[in-house]
Each structure stands twice: as structure tokens, then as C-alpha cells.
Amino acid sequence: MGRSERGAVLGPLESEVMNVLWQASSAMSVREVLTELNRQRDSPLAYTTVMTVLSRLAERDVALRERAGRGYAYRPAAGSPAEIAVRRLLADYGDAALVSFVDHVSDDEQLQARLRRLVDGR
Secondary structure: OOHHHHOOOOOHHHHHHHHHHHHOOOOEEHHHHHHHHHHOOOOOOOHHHHHHHHHHHHHOOOEEEEEEOOEEEEEEOOOOHHHHHHHHHHHHHOHHHHHHHHHHHHOOHHHHHHHHHHHHOO
């Protein structure tokens, strides 16, 4: 896999786009995302730039795309950057990632206790 598939979980612009989607109460069109992004920036982005970023996020299952009229509306597929990282790790390495995690946790009692508290708090 190339860097674009496995490198950083999200690039800087992808992170900005996802932050807009996470803050939204419903799915957003490309135009809505663009408007919100440009409100926060000194130099405005082009519509096609945001459309490309959203399309790539959807292709990587980071954002969900649904038909909305003649275009698409987007919403986050995951609730946080950490969830995206975990999904990416599992997609790239599958069971090997889980085995490695369990091996790591089984050697650290403090980490086990922390994990138990997190799971119990759900």
C-alpha cells in the first residue's frame, strides 16, 4: 500500500474537513462544508478541492456519502480521530493488530486496569 493509503491517518486539510463534519448536526453538502471551511481560513479553498477531499474520505470509509438531490451529502463514518486510527489499523492489519494489542496489554497491569475502567464506563 502507498503512503496515501496507510501513511498519516488524516492530512491537515482532511482533518479540517472532518472537524467540520463532526461539528455538524446532520449530513452536509460540499457547498456547506466549503462555506464553513472558508469562514475559518485566510485564503479560501476552491469548491473542487473540497469535493475531492470529501470524495477521497468517502472512498477510505472515513466519511459516509449519501445522495442529496443532484449531489451528495457527507457525514462522519467515525466519531473521533482515534476511532479512525483504530479502523485504519484493523483494515490494514486485521487480526494481527488485535493480537499485538492483546499481547501488549497482557504485559502491563496498569494498562489492563485502565482498559477495564474504560470498558466499564461505556
